[in-house]
Amino acid sequence: MQNLIFSSLPIPSLTGMPGTRYKNTMKRSLAAPLLSAFMPGVGQILNRQFPKAGLMIFGFSLLFLGLFFKLLYDLNQVLMTLNWELLEQDPHRFKTVTQALAGRSKTLLLVLLVLLIAFWIYGVWDAYTQGRKLDRETENR
Numbered sequence: 601m602q603n604l605i606f607s608s609l610p611i612p613s614l615t616g617m618p619g620t621r622y623k624n625t626m627k628r629s630l631a632a633p634l635l636s637a638f639m640p641g642v643g644q645i646l647n648r649q650f651p652k653a654g655l656m657i658f659g660f661s662l663l664f665l666g667l668f669f670k671l672l673y674d675l676n677q678v679l680m681t682l683n684w685e686l687l688e689q690d691p692h693r694f695k696t697v698t699q700a701l702a703g704r705s706k707t708l709l710l711v712l713l714v715l716l717i718a719f720w721i722y723g724v725w726d727a728y729t730q731g732r733k734l735d736r737e738t739e740n741r
Contacts, residue, residue, distance in 0.1 A: 628647060634725075636724045643724070646727070663712060666712050674727065
C-alpha cells in the first residue's frame with residue numbers, strides 16, 4: 601500500500617531528470633566559491649581541476665600548520681621561561697602569559713597569516729571564475 605502512494609510522486613534530484621520540472625538550480629559559479637570558502641581546494645574539485653585542488657589543499661594545510669606550530673613554539677618558549685612556582689600562586693596567570701607572548705617577535709606570524717589569507721582569497725576567486733566559465737560552457741550546449 602505504501603509503495604503505491606509514493607511511487608507516483610516525482611523524485612527530485614540535484615541534476616534534474618529529463619522530462620521533469622526539477623532542474624539544477626545551484627550553479628558552479630555559486631557552489632564552487634562557497635565550498636572553497638570553507639576549505640580551499642574543494643571548489644576546484646567541484647570544477648574538476650584536480651591537480652590545482654591538490655595544490656590548494658596542500659598549500660593551505662602547509663601554511664595553516666606553519667602558523668599553528670609557530671604559535672605553539674612561541675607559547676612553549678614563554679612557558680619555559682616563566683617561574684612555575686610564582687605562576688601557580690598568581691591569580692592573573694593568563695594575563696602574565698599573554699603579556700610575555702606580546703613581547704615576542706610577530707614578524708613570521710604576520711607573514712604566515714597574510715600568506716594564508718591571500719591563499720584563501722585566491723582559492724575562492726579561482727573557484728568562482730572557473731565555475732562561471734563552466735556555467736557558460738554548459739549553457740551554450
